[in-house]
Amino acid sequence: MERGEEIVNMNLEDNDNQIPKNLINIITFNVRATRTIGDDGIIPWVNIGRGNEEILNLVDADEIVISESEITISIEYPLEEPVSFVLNSESGFTRKQLLIEIREKYLAIAKAQDFDVNTVDLVSLDVYKTNVGQIELTLEVDV
Numbered sequence: 752m753e754r755g756e757e758i759v760n761m762n763l764e765d766n767d768n769q770i771p772k773n774l775i776n777i778i779t780f781n782v783r784a785t786r787t788i789g790d791d792g793i794i795p796w797v798n799i800g801r802g803n804e805e806i807l808n809l810v811d812a813d814e815i816v817i818s819e820s821e822i823t824i825s826i827e828y829p830l831e832e833p834v835s836f837v838l839n840s841e842s843g844f845t846r847k848q849l850l851i852e853i854r855e856k857y858l859a860i861a862k863a864q865d866f867d868v869n870t871v872d873l874v875s876l877d878v879y880k881t882n883v884g885q886i887e888l889t890l891e892v893d894v
C-alpha cells in the first residue's frame with residue numbers, strides 16, 4: 752500500500768503546475784466593416800496588425816466582458832514557447848482594453864521574434880476559471 756500511496760503522491764506533485772480549468776465564457780470581437788462585407792457589414796474578427804483602426808469600429812467596445820480584477824492572458828500562436836502575462840484592473844476589462852493590451856503584447860513579441868502581425872486575426876478569447884479561482888484567457892486566432 753505504501754508504494755501505491757507514493758505513486759499517488761508523486762502524481763499529485765507532478766500535476767501541481769497543471770491547474771484544471773473550466774471554460775466559463777467566450778468573448779467575441781466583431782468589427783463594423785468600413786467596406787461592405789456580407790449583408791450586415793460585420794466582420795467576426797479583429798486583425799492584430801490593424802488593431803488601432805479596428806478599435807474605432809469595434810462592436811460593444813466599452814462593454815465590461817470580464818468583471819474580475821486580475822486575469823492572465825496566454826499567447827501561443829505563432830510562438831514556439833507560449834507567453835503569458837497578467838493584467839489588473841479594478842473595474843474589470845472591456846473588449847477595447849483587452850484588444851489594446853493583446854495587440855501591444857503581440858507587437859512587442861513580433862518585433863523580437865520577427866513575424867508579421869498583419870497575418871494574425873483575433874477571433875475570440877476563451878475565458879477559463881481555474882479550481883483556485885484564477886481567470887485565464889487563451890486566444891483563438893485565425894491566419
